[in-house]
Amino acid sequence: MTILVTGATGNVGRHVVDQLIRSGARVRALTRNPATANLPKSVEIVYGELTDPQTLVPALDGVTAMHLITFNGADSAPLQTGAEIVALAEKAGVRKVTLLWNGERGPVEEAVEASHLEWTHLQPPVEFMSNAKEWAESIRSEGVIRHLNGQVLSAMIHEADIGSVAAKVLMEDGHAFKSYTLTGPEVLSIPDKLRLLSAEIGRDIQFVELSAEEERTKMRQAGIQEDVIEYVVGWYANPPEESYLLLPTVEQITGRPARTFAQWLAENREKFI
Numbered sequence: 001m002t003i004l005v006t007g008a009t010g011n012v013g014r015h016v017v018d019q020l021i022r023s024g025a026r027v028r029a030l031t032r033n034p035a036t037a038n039l040p041k042s043v044e045i046v047y048g049e050l051t052d053p054q055t056l057v058p059a060l061d062g063v064t065a066m067h068l069i070t071f072n073g074a075d076s077a078p079l080q081t082g083a084e085i086v087a088l089a090e091k092a093g094v095r096k097v098t099l100l101w102n103g104e105r106g107p108v109e110e111a112v113e114a115s116h117l118e119w120t121h122l123q124p125p126v127e128f129m130s131n132a133k134e135w136a137e138s139i140r141s142e143g144v145i146r147h148l149n150g151q152v153l154s155a156m157i158h159e160a161d162i163g164s165v166a167a168k169v170l171m172e173d174g175h176a177f178k179s180y181t182l183t184g185p186e187v188l189s190i191p192d193k194l195r196l197l198s199a200e201i202g203r204d205i206q207f208v209e210l211s212a213e214e215e216r217t218k219m220r221q222a223g224i225q226e227d228v229i230e231y232v233v234g235w236y237a238n239p240p241e242e243s244y245l246l247l248p249t250v251e252q253i254t255g256r257p258a259r260t261f262a263q264w265l266a267e268n269r270e271k272f273i
C-alpha cells in the first residue's frame with residue numbers, strides 16, 4: 001500500500017510524511033521541486049503540479065490512499081482542478097483521501113464528495129503554531145514583537161497533530177465521510193505566547209501593541225496584498241469563536257493529548273536565537 005502525500009514539503013505535509021513513516025507506511029511525496037524537497041530518505045519523491053493534473057499520472061500509480069491539499073501556491077488560492085485530480089485518482093485505484101482545509105469549500109472538496117472516494121476532512125479553524133516563525137526575525141534582531149490586538153485568544157495547533165490525525169485516518173478504518181475539527185490543547189493570547197517564547201530562549205521579549213492603522217502599515221511594508229491586510233485586520237477585530245474554542249478531537253483520534261506551544265517552541269528554538 002503506497003500513500004501519496006501532496007503538499008509534502010509544507011508546514012503540515014512534512015508532518016503527514018513523518019507520522020506515516022512512523023506508522024510503517026510506504027510514502028510517496030509530491031512536489032514541484034524534487035531537487036530541493038529535503039524529505040526523509042525512505043520517502044519516494046515524485047514531481048507533480050496539481051494545476052496540471054496529467055503530471056500526476058505517474059505519482060498516482062499504485063496509490064491506495066492520499067493526503068490532498070485543496071489550495072494552489074503560496075497565497076492559498078483554492079485549487080481549481082479538483083474534478084480532474086479526483087478522476088485520475090479513482091482511475092488509479094485510490095480508495096481513501098484526507099483533505100486539508102483551506103478555510104472554505106472549493107472545487108477539490110466538491111469533486112471528492114461527489115466521487116466514490118472515502119474522504120475525511122481535516123479542519124483546523126485555528127492558527128498553526130508555525131505562524132510564530134513570522135516573529136523570528138524581529139525577536140532575533142530587536143527582542144520585540146509588534147502586533148495588533150494582543151488579547152485575541154487562539155487555540156493554535158501544532159502541525160504534527162494534523163499529521164498524526166492524517167496518518168491515523170489514512171491507515172485505519174472508521175474515518176470515512178467524517179469532518180474532524182482540530183485544535184491545540186490550550187488557548188493563548190499573544191502575551192501568553194511571548195512568555196513561553198521568552199522562557200524557551202532565556203531572553204525578555206517586548207510586546208508592542210499596534211493600532212489597526214499601524215498594523216496595516218506594517219503589513220504594507222512587508223509587501224502583503226490589500227485584501228489580505230483587510231482580512232487580517234477584520235479577523236483580529238472580531239475573531240470567530242471557533243478560533244479559540246478547544247476541542248478534544250486530536251486526543252480522541254490519536255490517543256494522546258494535543259501537543260503544546262511549549263513543545264513546538266522547544267522543537268523550533270534555534271529559529272528565535
Ligand SMILES: NC(=O)c1ccc[n+]([C@@H]2O[C@H](COP(=O)([O-])OP(=O)(O)OC[C@H]3O[C@@H](n4cnc5c(N)ncnc54)[C@H](OP(=O)(O)O)[C@@H]3O)[C@@H](O)[C@H]2O)c1
Nearest residue numbers: 007008009010011012031032049050071072073102127128
Ligand atoms: N497557517 C495557518 O494558520 C492555517 C490555519 C488553518 C488552515 N490553514 C490552511 O493550511 C494550508 C497551508 O498549509 P501549509 O502551511 O502546510 O502549506 P505550505 O507550508 O505553504 O506548503 C505548501 C505546500 O503545497 C505544495 N503546493 C502548493 N501549490 C502546489 C501545486 N500547484 N502543485 C503541487 N504542490 C503544490 C507545496 O509544494 P512544493 O512547493 O514542494 O511543490 C508545499 O509543499 C492552506 O490551505 C491554509 O488555508 C492554514
